[in-house]
Structures are given as structure tokens and as C-alpha cells.
Amino acid sequence: MIDWVAQIGARTISKIAATGRAGLMLFGAIFALPQLKNIRLTIQQIYVVGVQSLLIIIVSGLFIGMVMALQGYTILVDYGAEGSLGPMVALSLLRELGPVVTALLFAGRAGSALTAEIGLMKATEQLSSLEMMAVDPLRRVVAPRFWAGMISMPMLALIFSAVGILGGHFVGVDWLGVDAGSYWSIMQATVDWNEDVVNGIIKSVVFATVVTWIAIFKGYDAIPTSEGISKATTETVVFSSLAVLGLDFVLTAIMFGIE
Template identity: 55%
Template sequence: MIGFLRGVGNRSLDRVAGVGRATLVLTAALWKVPRLSDVPLIVKQIYNVGVLSLVIVVLSAFCIGAVLALQFHTQLGKFGAQDAVGVGLALVLLRELGPVVTALLFAGRAGSAITAEIGLMKTTEQLSSMEMMGVDPLHRIVAPRLWAGFVSLPLLTAIFNVVAIYGGMIVAVEWMGGDQGRFWSGIQAEVDIWDDIGKGVVKSIAFAVVVTWIAVFQGYDTEPTPEGIGLATTRTVVVSSVMVLAIDFLLTLSMYGDFK
């Protein structure tokens, strides 16, 4: 019995210590404000996490936009309100689906890659050899990936939204025979630049911080074994997906709390 309690206590303390280490890594890495000479490093990482995620983001965006338009069209068609397809599509994408789905894809595509890469560096003791050479791995390895993530995810989200709205328009207008003018004017009349677009961007920035932070920390904190890398990568995807959904709920609650 005592042993069991001791085990529970130990595990809880491990968790708390993990949160503490994660915070320390984040602050230590962000404390190193990027200098002009760090720009090539960040560019390389934006390529890794942003450009290489483009294909999956664009493909998913198109399909999600098309499916949403299809569902809206059939359901709204029952009331003869097909003209509202554009508005529904744009609001759902800008407020919720755009930031959330892009963040989930980003966690799966880029987050896991970051964790695996840093984890392998740690396992093969590249990080400690860097330290021995007097190069700070937090500055050289961790910080550029953090900044690249912060920049890439909001941009990916914007691209996702645009592609998804076009995908929806192709279904609603070209295929289902809706009116193009009504589609766009409906969107323009209802969408507000701050309330819908601005708050979506704020969400995507929050998700960018959370996902890259978790990915980088899991890699940095890997148990230096092949099994450890696998566990850390899985944990990155699982933890950041859950965190994104939980934070999305809280953000929606605080931003759009006065639902009418």
C-alpha cells in the first residue's frame, strides 16, 4: 500500500518536474533573442516545418472546404437557404476549423519531425558534443525551430482558410449551381475583420506556441534510446493534439463567450 502511494506520488512529481523543465527550456531558448546571423538557421527551419507541410495542408483544406460546402448545401437547401452556404463556410473555417485542423496537421507533420530530429541528436550525443565545443544547443538547435514554428503555423492557417473557401466555392458554385455573387457578397457582409479573421489569427498563434513548444521539449527531454525517441514522438502528437483542442475550447469560450 505504502509502495503504491509512493509510486503515485513519484509519478505526479515527475509530471510536475516535466512541466518545470519544459518551461525552463522555453524561457532559456526564447531568452536568446535571434540575431541577424541566426536568420539562415530560421529560414532552414521554416522550410522544414512550413514549406514541407504545405502539401498536406493544401490537400486537406481543399477536401474539408468541399465537404463542408456539400453538407451545408444539402442541409440549408431544405429551407431554400443555399445562399447562406458561403457565410457558414467562411465563419466555420475562419473561427474554428481553420486554426484547429491546421494545428493538428502541423503537430502530426512538423511537430513529430522536430521531436524525432532533436531526440536523435540527443541520443547520438550531438547535443552534448555541441556543448563541449562551446555552442549552446538551446540557441543553435532549439530556438530556430521555435521561431520557425511561431512564424509557419499562422501562415499555414491563412493558406488553409483561403484554399478551403475556394474548395467550398468550387463545390457550391460550379458543381451545385449556386450563385457566385451571392456566395461572395454573403461572406463579405457577415465576416468581420477583427471578430472573425483577427481572432482566428490569435488562435493560430496560440496553437503555434503550444505545438512547437511541446515538440521541441519532447525532443530535448527524450530518453536517449531508440525506444525513447519513438515514445517522445508519439507523445508530441498526442499531447499537442489534446492541448490544441482544449485550448481551442477555452479560447472560443473567452472570445465568443457572448453567443447570442
């Protein structure tokens, strides 16, 4: 019984310590930025986490826009309101699906790769070797990846929304015969730049921070064995998906909850 209580205590303390390490690492990564030679490394990482995620983002954006147009059309046409297809597709993409689905895909595509890469660097003692050579691994390895994730994900979310709206146009207008003029003009009358687009960007910046932070910390803090790395990779995807969905509710409540 006492053992059991002691175990709970020990676990709690180790979780709090892990949170502390995560906070310190985030602090180190954010303030390790301003160095000109790091920009090269950051661009290299934007290529890895951003450009290489482009394909999956564009394809899923296209199909999600197309599916929403198809589903929305079959419901709206009963009320003779198929003109509202444009705002429906645009608002749900800009406010919710763009940031959220991008963050989930990003966690799966780029977050897991970041964790595995940094975890393996730790397991093969590359991080310790960097320290031996008086190179700060936070500055050399972690910071470029963190900033690359922060920069790439909002960009990917914007591309996702834009491609989704074009996909909705493709199905709604070209295939199902919604009037192109009403698709765009009612969308323009409904969508507000500050209310919808900027709030979506703010959401994706928050998600980018959380997903990249979790991914990098899980790699940096992984138990340096093959088992430990696989566990860390799984935890990255699970934790960041949960964090994104939970935060999304909070952000939506703050941004759109009260008129």
C-alpha cells in the same frame, strides 16, 4: 501500500520537474532569438516545418472546404437558404477548422519530425558535443525550430482557410449552382475582420506555441534510446492534439462565448 503512495509522490514530483524543465526551455528558446546568424537557421527551419507542410495543408484545406460546401448545400437548400453557404463555409473555416485542423496536421506532420530529430540528436550525443564546443544547443538547435514553428503555423492556417473558401466556391458555385454573387456578398456582409479573421489568427498563434513547445520539449527531454524516441514522438502527437482541442474550447468560450 506505502510503496504505492511513495510511487505516486515520486511520479508527481517528476512530472512537476518535467514541467519546470519545459518552462525553462521555452524561456531559453524565446530569449535566444536576437542574433543575426540565427535568422539563416530559422529560415532553414521554416523551410522544413512550413514549406514542406504546404502540400498537405493545401490539399486538406481544399477538400474540407469542398466537403463543407457539399454538406451545407444539401441541408440549406431545403430551406431555400443556399445563399448562406458562403458565410457558413467562411465562418467555420476562419473561426474553427482553419486553426484547429492546421494545428492537428502540423502536430502530425512537423511536430513529430521535430521531436524525432531533436531526440535523435540527443541520443547520438550531438547536443552534448555542441555543448563541448561551447555552443548553446538551446540557441543553436532549439530556438530556430521554435521560432520557425511559431511563424509557420499561423501562415499555414491562413492559407488553409483561404484555400478552403476557394474549395467551397468550387463545389458550391461551379458545381451545385449557388449564385456566385450571393456566395461572396453574403460572406462579406457576415464575416468581420476583427471578430473572425483576427481571432482565428490569435487562435493559431496560441496553437503554434503549444504544439511547437510540446514537440521540442519532448525531443529535448526524450530518453536517449530508440524506444524513448518513439515514445516521445507518439506523446508529441497525442499531447499536442489534446492540448489543441482543449485550448480551442477555452479560446472559443472567451472569444465568441458571450455576445
